[in-house]
Amino acid sequence: MATAERLRLENIVKEYPGCRANDGVHLSVQAGEIHALLGENGAGKSTLMKIIYGVIQPDAGSITWNGHPLTLQGPAHARELGIGMVFQHFSLFETLTVAENIALSLPATQARDRSKLDARIREVSEHYGMALDPRRFVNTLSIGERQRVEIVRCLIQDSSLLILDEPTSVLTPQEVQVLFRTLRQLSKEGCSILFISHKLQEVRDLCHRATVLRQGRVTGECNPGEITTDDIARMMVGNETPLSTQVDPSEPGELLLQADNLNYQTRDPFGTSLENISMALRAGEIVGIAGVAGNGQDELLRALSGEVNVSHSSLQLKGISIGDTGPAVRRGLGVAVVPEERLGRGAVPSMSLVDNSLLTASGQGLTSKGWVSLGKVREYASRVVEQFGVRTASIDSAATSLSGGNLQKFIIGREALQQPKLLVASHPTWGVDVGSAVAIHEALVKLRDDGAAVLLISEDLDELFQLCGRMGAICAGKLSPLVPTSELTIEKLGQWMAGDFPATTATPLENNHAVA
Numbered sequence: 034m035a036t037a038e039r040l041r042l043e044n045i046v047k048e049y050p051g052c053r054a055n056d057g058v059h060l061s062v063q064a065g066e067i068h069a070l071l072g073e074n075g076a077g078k079s080t081l082m083k084i085i086y087g088v089i090q091p092d093a094g095s096i097t098w099n100g101h102p103l104t105l106q107g108p109a110h111a112r113e114l115g116i117g118m119v120f121q122h123f124s125l126f127e128t129l130t131v132a133e134n135i136a137l138s139l140p141a142t143q144a145r146d147r148s149k150l151d152a153r154i155r156e157v158s159e160h161y162g163m164a165l166d167p168r169r170f171v172n173t174l175s176i177g178e179r180q181r182v183e184i185v186r187c188l189i190q191d192s193s194l195l196i197l198d199e200p201t202s203v204l205t206p207q208e209v210q211v212l213f214r215t216l217r218q219l220s221k222e223g224c225s226i227l228f229i230s231h232k233l234q235e236v237r238d239l240c241h242r243a244t245v246l247r248q249g250r251v252t253g254e255c256n257p258g259e260i261t262t263d264d265i266a267r268m269m270v271g272n273e274t275p276l277s278t279q280v281d282p283s284e285p286g287e288l289l290l291q292a293d294n295l296n297y298q299t300r301d302p303f304g305t306s307l308e309n310i311s312m313a314l315r316a317g318e319i320v321g322i323a324g325v326a327g328n329g330q331d332e333l334l335r336a337l338s339g340e341v342n343v344s345h346s347s348l349q350l351k352g353i354s355i356g357d358t359g360p361a362v363r364r365g366l367g368v369a370v371v372p373e374e375r376l377g378r379g380a381v382p383s384m385s386l387v388d389n390s391l392l393t394a395s396g397q398g399l400t401s402k403g404w405v406s407l408g409k410v411r412e413y414a415s416r417v418v419e420q421f422g423v424r425t426a427s428i429d430s431a432a433t434s435l436s437g438g439n440l441q442k443f444i445i446g447r448e449a450l451q452q453p454k455l456l457v458a459s460h461p462t463w464g465v466d467v468g469s470a471v472a473i474h475e476a477l478v479k480l481r482d483d484g485a486a487v488l489l490i491s492e493d494l495d496e497l498f499q500l501c502g503r504m505g506a507i508c509a510g511k512l513s514p515l516v517p518t519s520e521l522t523i524e525k526l527g528q529w530m531a532g533d534f535p536a537t538t539a540t541p542l543e544n545n546h547a548v549a
């Protein structure tokens with residue numbers, strides 16, 4: 034690894050109303066170094082990355098790039114200098130090809146000659162072991178392939194610093210291995226990498242150095258390969274926060290939810306139709322559904338929440354057919370939902386936490402005779418913030434001003450405090466720090482122990498194995514059997530995630546070994 038200093042940040046300060054997101058941050062990244070940026074939710078990681086990529090300007094502090102002082106004018110300026118960023122949420126146009134998407138971020142001189150650009154995409158992607166066909170439409174690509182487009186887009190612009198914001202959260206274990214091979218190769222060739230992640234084992238495996246942020250300040254630096262994941266977690270969250278959840282087995286009770294040959298034909302050209310989904314969920318159990326993103330998880334959540342309708346009797350809650358009812362009816366019957374998408378579906382970005390509480394919790398005595406009891410709504414929002422450790426300037430802050438992990442905690446808390454009979458939660462700990470993940474897991478287990486059924490849709494296999502009494506996988510809109518977790522191995526679940534599972538019977542109770 035070369036040792037010249039590529040990037041140096043000194044005393045960076047960034048203030049938002051009621052919050053100092055970066056409070057005198059120092060960071061030094063060497064050429065060819067894979068440097069992790071760690072910290073609990075709201076620690077200021079994304080703010081710092083946005084400063085490095087020129088999206089926002091710091092209030093104070095200096096940036097030195099390859100030994101020269103620098104004032105970034107914006108992302109285009111950063112790209113020109115060789116700073117590339119792959120965001121958590123990809124910014125690709127589904128209906129354009131790989132090459133067309135890449136051309137959009139290139140200067141006109143480079144974008145004009147398409148055959149030259151195609152050749153360059155092939156050359157770069159093959160060199161880094163991330164095969165990509167420039168002519169393919171983005172909507173036909175897997176999530177892992179889409180991420181490759183984002184990375185290749187940066188590499189084509191000769192990036193010498195690549196910033197990756199939680200890049201592995203959307204990938205299968207196999208895709209993670211391919212990504213890591215590419216990143217190691219880039220590092221060997223002198224490209225520096227800034228890697229934000231909450232997955233500490235991955236940080237240990239990949240990164241040369243790590244800087245830890247806490248409440249906007251650097252609290253430590255380490256060589257992650259030389260210490261344990263618990264040591265790293267302690268640097269992030271301090272000594273008081275528990276690092277794992279104790280999950281005792283449960284005794285499932287009465288039948289709560291039953292899906293019987295549930296079919297749903299999506300109208301979204303990029304969606305997945307659901308085919309003959311049969312399952313039964315009992316009170317007092319957590320049932321998991323694994324799967325690679327885009328295999329019908331979102332459609333299943335919508336069918337269960339009432340955002341889309343299915344045939345009347347194909348879905349029953351406590352024996353009542355609800356397939357063609359809307360979300361309000363289902364909420365009234367005790368169904369709560371945590372969608373994967375926090376902003377836009379889980380919460381309205383521009384609305385305060387108070388107003389976002391009212392949106393789904395209005396049935397919790399927050400209204401009376403058609404009038405909103407503002408005091409009660411505020412009290413409810415405060416309770417969510419307090420009990421779920423949501424870091425926010427105030428309950429009047431807009432949802433969009435919260436860090437990703439803190440907004441996730443708010444949404445889970447808002448739903449869990451409603452004491453639902455059925456909670457359907459999609460990726461509940463996505464982007465959440467280790468301490469907060471434990472708090473969320475404890476909340477789900479408590480709901481279970483209070484007699485609710487929890488359907489956990491997740492790509493995090495560790496989480497599924499830890500929490501679920503039964504589980505299975507969804508692939509291409511079809512659901513595998515849901516079997517006791519003790520009967521499953523990671524390998525078998527992996528096969529099921531790829532669609533290689535026994536056909537399910539039409540009777541949901543027979544499709545659930547534990548309740549047969």
Ligand SMILES: Nc1ncnc2c1ncn2[C@@H]1O[C@H](COP(=O)(O)OP(=O)(O)OP(=O)(O)O)[C@@H](O)[C@H]1O
Nearest residue numbers: 049054074075076077078079080434435436437438
């Ligand atoms: N546009 C904004 N307006 C007001 N406050 C903001 C804004 N952006 C970020 N903040 C606040 O700055 C702090 C740091 O947020 P940031 O997104 O940098 O954290 P993070 O470490 O990336 O967290 P996470 O791991 O949850 O993504 C948080 O308290 C957040 O609420």
